[in-house]
Amino acid sequence: MYKRQPLAALRAFEALARLGKVNLAALELHVTHSAVSHQIRALEEYLGLALVMRNKRTLMLTDEGRVYAYQIRQGLGEIAGITEKLMAKTRHPQLTASVLPSYAMHWLLPRLHDFRAAHPELHLRLESSMEFASFEQGPLDCAIRFGHGQWPDVHCETLMGDSLLVVAARDFNHGVLPDTAQAVLEQPLLHASESWPIWLGAAGIEGQRPQAPLEFTDSTLMLEAVRLGHGVALTRRSIAHALIQRGELVRLTDIEPAHTSRYYIVWPAGSKPSAQLTLLHTWLKGQVTTYQESL
Numbered sequence: 281m282y283k284r285q286p287l288a289a290l291r292a293f294e295a296l297a298r299l300g301k302v303n304l305a306a307l308e309l310h311v312t313h314s315a316v317s318h319q320i321r322a323l324e325e326y327l328g329l330a331l332v333m334r335n336k337r338t339l340m341l342t343d344e345g346r347v348y349a350y351q352i353r354q355g356l357g358e359i360a361g362i363t364e365k366l367m368a369k370t371r372h373p374q375l376t377a378s379v380l381p382s383y384a385m386h387w388l389l390p391r392l393h394d395f396r397a398a399h400p401e402l403h404l405r406l407e408s409s410m411e412f413a414s415f416e417q418g419p420l421d422c423a424i425r426f427g428h429g430q431w432p433d434v435h436c437e438t439l440m441g442d443s444l445l446v447v448a449a450r451d452f453n454h455g456v457l458p459d460t461a462q463a464v465l466e467q468p469l470l471h472a473s474e475s476w477p478i479w480l481g482a483a484g485i486e487g488q489r490p491q492a493p494l495e496f497t498d499s500t501l502m503l504e505a506v507r508l509g510h511g512v513a514l515t516r517r518s519i520a521h522a523l524i525q526r527g528e529l530v531r532l533t534d535i536e537p538a539h540t541s542r543y544y545i546v547w548p549a550g551s552k553p554s555a556q557l558t559l560l561h562t563w564l565k566g567q568v569t570t571y572q573e574s575l
Contacts, residue, residue, distance in 0.1 A: 289323035297349030375556040376405040378413035378423035382499040386519040434546040442539040448512040468511035472502040482537035
């Protein structure tokens with residue numbers, strides 16, 4: 281038959297092992313000296329082994345008692361941590377969002393001061409990943425994804441579209457910058473994930489296959505390489521706009537077709553957005569409107 285574990289006795293034994301004296305354990309636990317002694321004996325009876333060696337003056341832990349005390353301390357610490365996290369959620373509303381690194385770095389973070397100033401009570405946790413974060417593998421409330429909005433098991437709301445443009449550093453090639461599509465293709469090209477055929481089609485020179493001697497898996501790294509003068513690159517307006525505005529990059533040619541993918545905010549299908557998610561979604565829509573009006 282299952283016997284319920286004596287949790288009070290576990291706390292009493294851990295306190296005794298840590299403090300070394302029954303009276304100190306009793307003082308910490310706000311119980312009597314005899315109550316602590318009784319709980320220790322009850323725990324030993326429950327386990328069927330001695331945890332403490334007793335003589336007239338001192339109490340010493342047995343070998344099993346020392347190991348058990350350490351394990352109890354670890355377990356109680358873990359329980360305390362879990363409890364603190366749950367209490368923190370009630371004191372400070374939390375929201376966890378997954379965002380593409382390039383979008384987070386170049387579009388979201390520069391605007392995030394406004395959101396934090398408007399909602400100082402909200403604890404926001406941003407996860408940055410090139411992969412689509414799974415809502416089944418962790419405490420994730422929402423994600424900002426880039427694609428066609430046809431992912432299973434999530435609810436999608438469009439945030440914004442994007443466009444494609446070619447950029448270079450202002451002093452690239454000693455300041456002699458290409459100003460036609462054909463001249464662009466004659467430069468050292470850097471590549472991340474964007475599709476050249478869309479841009480080439482808009483330029484009226486379909487059929488060419490640009491070769492990029494330097495490739496990246498992350499658009500943020502590619503843009504830094506462009507800024508450092510390694511070459512020219514095709515990129516998304518959303519992540520290059522601030523760099524262009526600051527004069528760190530320049531747009532080459534006025535060719536800027538719409539991207540076939542869009543940004544979406546997504547959350548688990550069938551779940552109602554939390555108040556915190558609604559706040560973020562509403563704020564994002566306002567920021568998108570302001571950004572698009574500035575283009």
